[in-house]
Amino acid sequence: MSAAPSTTEDSSTPETADADRSFALDLSAIDLDATYASQEKIFEMIPHRHEMALLDRVIWTSEDQSSGVAIKHVRDDEFWVRGHFPGQPMLPGVLMIEAGAQLSCYLFNERNGSVSTAAFLRIENAVFRRSVTVGDDLLLLCKGIKMSKRRFTSEIQGVVDGNLCFEAVITGMKISK
Numbered sequence: 001m002s003a004a005p006s007t008t009e010d011s012s013t014p015e016t017a018d019a020d021r022s023f024a025l026d027l028s029a030i031d032l033d034a035t036y037a038s039q040e041k042i043f044e045m046i047p048h049r050h051e052m053a054l055l056d057r058v059i060w061t062s063e064d065q066s067s068g069v070a071i072k073h074v075r076d077d078e079f080w081v082r083g084h085f086p087g088q089p090m091l092p093g094v095l096m097i098e099a100g101a102q103l104s105c106y107l108f109n110e111r112n113g114s115v116s117t118a119a120f121l122r123i124e125n126a127v128f129r130r131s132v133t134v135g136d137d138l139l140l141l142c143k144g145i146k147m148s149k150r151r152f153t154s155e156i157q158g159v160v161d162g163n164l165c166f167e168a169v170i171t172g173m174k175i176s177k
Contacts, residue, residue: 023164024143024155030060030069032139037106045109046102047117051079054099055140058106065110066144070103074136081134091132096166097123100156103142104170108152117176118152126168136160150174 037045037058048054054072061068074091075081081089105118132138139159146153151173158165 023159024141024157024167025067025069027069027139027141027159032059032069032071034059036060036068042106045115046105047115048102052098053102054095055102055106058103059139061107061110065107066147068103068107068142070099070106070140070142072099072138072140074132074134074138076134078134089134091136091138093126093128093166096128096132096138096158097126097156097168097170099138100140100142100154100158100166100168101170101172103140104144104152104154104156104172107142107144107154108147108172108174111147112149116174118172119175120170121151121173122169122171124169124171126166128166130160130163130165132158132160132165138165145169 035057039053039056042055042058055070056073057071059069059071080092080095084090084092101120108118109115137160141157141159143155144152145155151171153169153171155169157167
C-alpha cells in the first residue's frame with residue numbers, strides 16, 4: 001500500500017482541504033531542530049535495527065513520555081526506493097505506520113523505565129493523505145491515548161512541510177522482558 005497524493009473533488013486547494021485536520025500535538029510549541037534522543041539513544045530503547053530502524057532522532061517528548069515527536073529523513077538508498085515505484089519513489093504506507101509505531105514503542109519503554117519489545121495488536125482508522133518521497137523529512141507525532149505497564153494505544157501522525165501525510169491509531173503490547 002502506498003500513500004496517494006491528496007486530491008479533492010471540489011475546487012478547494014490541498015491547503016484548504018487540510019485546514020480541517022488538526023495535528024495531534026501543537027508543533028508551534030516545539031523546537032523541531034532540537035534533539036531529545038539521537039539514533040544511538042533510540043537503539044538503547046527499542047530493538048529495531050538495520051533497514052527497519054526508521055527513526056533518525058527523537059525531537060521532543062512530554063514530561064510523562066506519553067507524547068513525542070521524531071523525525072525520519074527519507075533517503076534515496078533505502079531498500080524500497082528501487083521498486084516502490086521505479087522513477088517515482090513513494091514511501092510505503094506500512095513503513096509510515098511502522099515509523100510512528102517505533103516512536104510509540106520508544107515512548108512506552110521510556111515511560112516504563114526499561115527496554116522491552118512491543119508488538120502491534122491493532123491498527124485502526126489509518127488514512128493516507130499525501131505521498132512521502134525521497135528527500136522528505138517525515139515528522140512523526142505520537143500522542144498516548146491509553147497506557148499501562150503492558151499495553152499502549154497511541155494516535156500517530158506523519159507530517160511533511162506542514163502537511164498531514166497519514167494518521168492512525170495503534171495498539172501495542174509488551175511481548176518480551
